[in-house]
Amino acid sequence: MSRTFAYCRVSTNEQTTENQIMAIRQSGYDVLDSRVVSEVVSGGVQAMSRKAFADMVNHKLESGDRLVVLKLDRLGRDNIDVQQTIAMLVELNIEVVSLDLPVSNLSSAEGKLMLQMFSAFAEFEKSRIIERTKEGLERAKREGKRLGRPVAHDTRKRVQEAREHGLSQSKAAVKLDLGIATVKRYWNATGV
Structure with a gap:
């Protein structure tokens, strides 16, 4: 039973x-x-x-x-x-x-x-999302938009300037609106 x-x-x-x-x-x-x-x-x-x-x-x-x-x-x-x-x-x-x-x-x-059938529709929708994403990226490239993460060089420079002005790592993080880990990463960085 x-x-x-x-x-x-x-x-x-x-x-x-x-x-x-x-x-x-x-x-x-x-x-x-x-x-x-x-x-x-x-x-x-x-x-x-x-x-x-x-x-x-x-x-x-x-x-x-x-x-x-x-x-x-x-x-x-x-x-x-x-x-x-x-x-x-x-x-x-x-x-x-x-x-x-x-x-x-x-x-x-x-x-x-x-x-x-639900699986087939879900797979179709997933494929369409991938296609639309690729189309959007290609359009952005054609329009000259910069893709990807921001250049870290600017962040490194800002952290170095904060250090030169005598700020502590924690105060630099607050002032620059960055995470403390990011500030520590660039604190003693040199070069590019």
Whole structure:
């Protein structure tokens, strides 16, 4: 007999997972309180790096169980991580259900197809971002704009001048609006 778990995540302490739990139960999933896993952590953190999620996967879920999330983004915000997480759960024979998708069971054939389509769109968008970045860099070069980090020569010169005026390293850092490590790097520098 399979058990049903719910994973609910919010990003800040000002938020609560209560609405997610209620929505999952209202969708017909009778999840025991002991099988509701909630945590406060950014969706940008990889799923298996989240303490409560990893604990659920490693110590609570068993083959044949079902994991329900209200929305796919509760598993994470990184498309690759979400897909790898779902693939890992399916490999463990865990049914993965996301209530916000037309095909809620992501471990079914239709669910796998939907994930592959999402992956294809994400890969397409990533390629478009790379293309737009290259186009922007080429345009900036044509317009004669200087690309890359600022020349350190100017920073070295400013630090040396502050030293010659008798400022300490910490006072030079404040006056020049630089980090103390930067000031130390150029404090005794000579040449270019």
